[in-house]
Amino acid sequence: MWDYSDKVKEHFFQPRNAGVLEGANGVGDVGSISCGDALRLMLKVEPETDIILDAHFQTFGCGSAIASSSALTEMIKGKTLDEALKVSNQDIADYLDGLPPEKMHCSVMGREALQAAVANYRGEEWSDDHEEGALICKCFAIDAVMIEDTIRANNLSSVQDVTNYTKAGGGCSSCHEGIEEILVKVMSERGESFKPGTPSQEEAKPAGMTNLQRIRKIEAVLESVRPQLKRDGGDIELLDVDGKTIYVSMTGACAGCQMEALTLQGIQQKLMEELKEFIKIVPTKAGALSRASCHV
Amino acid sequence: MTGIYFDNNATTRVDPAVVEAMLPYFTEQFGNPSSMHSFGNKVGLAIKKARMQVQELLGAEHDSEIIFTSCGTESDSTAILSALKAQPERKEIITTTVEHPAILTLCAWLEKDGYKVHYLKVDGKGRLDLDEYKKLLGDQTAVVSVMWANNETGTFFPVVEMAELANAAGAMFHTDAVQAVGKVPLNLKDTKIDMLSVSGHKLHAPKGVGVLYLKRGVRFRPLLRGGHQERGRRAGTENTTSIVGLGKAAEMAMEAMAFENTEVARLRDKLEAGILAKVPRSFVTGNPDDRLPNTSNIAFEFIEGEAILLLLNKFGIAASSGSACTSGSLEPSHVMRAMGIPYTAAHGTVRFSLSRYSTEDEVDRVIAVVPEIIAQLRKLSPYWDGDGPAAEPEKAFAPTYA
Ligand SMILES: Cc1ncc(COP(=O)(O)O)c(C=O)c1O
Numbered sequence: 001m002w003d004y005s006d007k008v009k010e011h012f013f014q015p016r017n018a019g020v021l022e023g024a025n026g027v028g029d030v031g032s033i034s035c036g037d038a039l040r041l042m043l044k045v046e047p048e049t050d051i052i053l054d055a056h057f058q059t060f061g062c063g064s065a066i067a068s069s070s071a072l073t074e075m076i077k078g079k080t081l082d083e084a085l086k087v088s089n090q091d092i093a094d095y096l097d098g099l100p101p102e103k104m105h106c107s108v109m110g111r112e113a114l115q116a117a118v119a120n121y122r123g124e125e126w127s128d129d130h131e132e133g134a135l136i137c138k139c140f141a142i143d144a145v146m147i148e149d150t151i152r153a154n155n156l157s158s159v160q161d162v163t164n165y166t167k168a169g170g171g172c173s174s175c176h177e178g179i180e181e182i183l184v185k186v187m188s189e190r191g192e193s194f195k196p197g198t199p200s201q202e203e204a205k206p207a208g209m210t211n212l213q214r215i216r217k218i219e220a221v222l223e224s225v226r227p228q229l230k231r232d233g234g235d236i237e238l239l240d241v242d243g244k245t246i247y248v249s250m251t252g253a254c255a256g257c258q259m260e261a262l263t264l265q266g267i268q269q270k271l272m273e274e275l276k277e278f279i280k281i282v283p284t285k286a287g288a289l290s291r292a293s294c295h296v
Numbered sequence: 297m298t299g300i301y302f303d304n305n306a307t308t309r310v311d312p313a314v315v316e317a318m319l320p321y322f323t324e325q326f327g328n329p330s331s332m333h334s335f336g337n338k339v340g341l342a343i344k345k346a347r348m349q350v351q352e353l354l355g356a357e358h359d360s361e362i363i364f365t366s367c368g369t370e371s372d373s374t375a376i377l378s379a380l381k382a383q384p385e386r387k388e389i390i391t392t393t394v395e396h397p398a399i400l401t402l403c404a405w406l407e408k409d410g411y412k413v414h415y416l417k418v419d420g421k422g423r424l425d426l427d428e429y430k431k432l433l434g435d436q437t438a439v440v441s442v443m444w445a446n447n448e449t450g451t452f453f454p455v456v457e458m459a460e461l462a463n464a465a466g467a468m469f470h471t472d473a474v475q476a477v478g479k480v481p482l483n484l485k486d487t488k489i490d491m492l493s494v495s496g497h498k499l500h501a502p503k504g505v506g507v508l509y510l511k512r513g514v515r516f517r518p519l520l521r522g523g524h525q526e527r528g529r530r531a532g533t534e535n536t537t538s539i540v541g542l543g544k545a546a547e548m549a550m551e552a553m554a555f556e557n558t559e560v561a562r563l564r565d566k567l568e569a570g571i572l573a574k575v576p577r578s579f580v581t582g583n584p585d586d587r588l589p590n591t592s593n594i595a596f597e598f599i600e601g602e603a604i605l606l607l608l609n610k611f612g613i614a615a616s617s618g619s620a621c622t623s624g625s626l627e628p629s630h631v632m633r634a635m636g637i638p639y640t641a642a643h644g645t646v647r648f649s650l651s652r653y654s655t656e657d658e659v660d661r662v663i664a665v666v667p668e669i670i671a672q673l674r675k676l677s678p679y680w681d682g683d684g685p686a687a688e689p690e691k692a693f694a695p696t697y698a
Contacts, residue, residue: 002602012606018676029678029695036600036620036628036643038695040678058678060640060693062602062621066676103621116696128696 004063005097011067016074021056026121028113030128037061037106039069041113043076045121050080057113064096064103071095072110081118087111101141105132136178139171144182151186159183160200164278171280214275215241221271222248229263236267239284246271249284299612300658304498305447305475305591305649306616310541311500317544318502321537329534330525339536346543353546354492354509355483363508363526364539368474368495369398371508372441374519374530375470375491376402379439380411381517386438386467392416392424392453393634398493399441399472400630412436418634421583422451430461437467444476444492448618448631448647449582450591452476456487463488468514474498478549479556479588490514496538500651501545505538552652561589563659564650568592570663575670577685581637581645590650593618595632595641596670598679598689604646607669613662618645640679640689 004012024042031038038061044054055077057069071092076084089107093099099107112128119126133144150156150165159179163169169179184194209217215238222236229235234252241247248267250260260283268281301309321342327335329343344359351359365371376389376399389406391399393415403413414432416424424442433440440462445452459469470491473482477492478499484492491514494507510516510529522531572578577597596604601617608615618629620643627633632642648662674680678693686692 012603013610015676029693031695033639033643033695034627036639038678038693040693040695058676058680058693060598060643060677060679061600062619063606065600066603126696 002063002100002103004067004100007071007095007097008064008067008099011070011096012063015057015066015070017054017056017070017077019056019058021054024056026117028116028118028120028126030112030116031061031109032132033060035132037065037109039065039109039113041069041072041110041117043117043121045081050082052076052079052081052084061106062103064099065106065109067096068092068099068106068110069113072114076114081121084114085118087114101138102135104141108132136182137166137168137171137175140167142166142168144178147179147182148186151183152189155190157183157187157192157194158198158200164200167278170278209275211241217274218246218271221267221274225267225270244277244279246279246281247284248281299614300662301614302648302650302654302658302662303614303616304651304654305450305647307497307503308500308651309653310497310502311545311548313548314501314541314544318537318541321540325536329536330523342540342543343534343536346539346546349543349546350494350507353477353482353550354494354507355481355485356509357485358512360527361484361510361512363510363530364534364542365506365508365530366504366535367506368396368472368493368498369506370519371493371495371506372396372398372470372472373402374508375493376406376439376441377519378515378517379468379470379491380406382515383438383468386436388412388414388434388436388438390414390416390429390432390437390440390442390467392418392442394418394422394446394448394631395441395443396447396472396474399443416442420635420637422446422449422581422631422635423583424453426454426458426461429458433461433465433467435466437462437465439468439470441470441472444471444473445480445588446582446631447475448629448645449593450475450588450649451582452480452586452588455489459488459490475588475591478546478553479590481553484509484511496542496545499545499549501542502538505535505542507542555652557589560650560652560654563654563656564590564592564648566656567648567650567659567662568594570659571666574663574667578670579641581632581635591647592649593645593647595637596644596646597641598644598677598685599670599673600643601646603673604644604669607672608646608665611661611665611669613665615649616647618647619643 021042021044024044026043026045028041040058042056043052046053055073057073059066059069075087075095089111092107092110116126131145135143136147147162147166147168154165156162159169159176162179169176187194219238222238237249239247239249264281264283271279325338327339329336329340347359347362350362389403389411391403407413416429418424442453442455442458444455455471462469468490471489472493474493474495475498477494490511492509496505497503516529518529520531525531525534571594579595581593581595601619602621605617618632620628628642632645679686679689
């Protein structure tokens, strides 16, 4: 069974704002019946102010699809349309205290339903530009379409490249066979054949930063998040840097708490942006980052 | 309230008598059956006994036809790969679209190595077309692999007849009987079945032990090579405790065979009829006239299976679903798709699988709870309108693909 947060369960077992909304003036129907997730979002918008007076949903879908729909309606009620459109799928996931990687698309669907409903209210045509493929990398929730498009757009030819560009394969590495298969397919389209062991573009280039510069940058990033951690009674400390793996220890209230993995993911993201390379942050206490579960 | 376990096709509880039979082999009788000393000797005898118990359950002619493996999946892989290795001149496999992933994933991988795999289609009730099968059989067919009973719907396949046809064409015949063994009487000595897979944990033995039945005289190439265990056909020190457990479970399955096919079947029928009578727009998938006695797979239209399971779980009821979400894939169960079940129903399929431990009281409780759960979810469904489906449901809700 999925590892759903209490918040997801709560919104699934007691969904808010479910059912038809009488007098709705903006309706968005999105989703895919073949994938088993689809949603109708109904808005009642006050024309003078553009404020969403009420929002309801009907959902054909799994537990997290229903919870995401319920959360979305709660989040946007009372907002103006423009404010509501700023709600991202990550916001929906955060509101629910996170979703399993396989279920992130449920929050994407919520966001798209919102765009579609607003477009419907405004009398515009909404078209979806998002396509979803089979989930390849479970650690970072990256699907096949995303990997294919990235390989194509950047002429990638190694698994390491794919990891550098998309993060896919950067965790437990069990999806490397799947990534290689996509490489074989896309590379053959451009008349090349995939050769395992090809050095990645990254490695082929001379390193842009000395080790010392890198460590200083890492320290600076950790310094920037420290005040926030301290406010929650915790702290973070850099232990070691081994190539692309950064070892840290979390102390105080953060250590082992449910939010630890999420916090670390955020810090990892920040580090990657700063260093402009793919890195992996590893807490010394095992387990925090390996939440992605395998199921039968 | 104790939980109600209606997911016995996924795995079963180990019978306490099986556990009891196993326990001495962890501590007192821990020897290696290959050893010369008396520590090993008794264990060797225990394995011999287990082999005969399994032989009896399968109706095999010789006990040496029983090869112990680590699971059903290993037995499946061993059988197919052996058939290909042993007949390098034959490059084709015939199987069905509704096999377990243990077969389908292997076949997809073999296709990349240049093997041609034919997938037999099924009709709306999950039945094969034997004429299609006969046309595909030929001197290129290395092996035919068709399951005895489907794990999702319980539907039987005519494997005895299909094995005769394969034999006549000079092809080997394998059947994944993981769901059938212990639930239906078998008499392999009177069939042309060459290889058959068993998994212990489906018949109240532990997980992680299986059997490959290999008819005497069938050419064989081992998957695991090394020591001389299992007469050199499956190297690796035996999982003695589990093998002893599987032997005991096989003996108990023989004793319970009639019960499974009368009492368990009656409870299953009662459950199914009770649910169908109270839930509109629900139907049985597969072939109700020819299936395992313990399995009922019901499609609930316009709602999604994972949501059903989560609510069932809240009431302490365990079942499984063919929805995409529960399998972690993008599509609902390949079995439901192969039968042409529409998406709006395929995602809402729930499999109830009973065992000889299931009780009348449990069945009554599930019948009482399911209609409420379905109604609750349908209230959330865009295809539903008040007490019934929206008029022309597919038109009432036609979402933009996202
Ligand atoms: C039809 C079928 N074949 C094979 C298997 C795999 O057996 P095991 O889990 O022992 O590898 C299963 C179990 O889910 C099954 O139902």
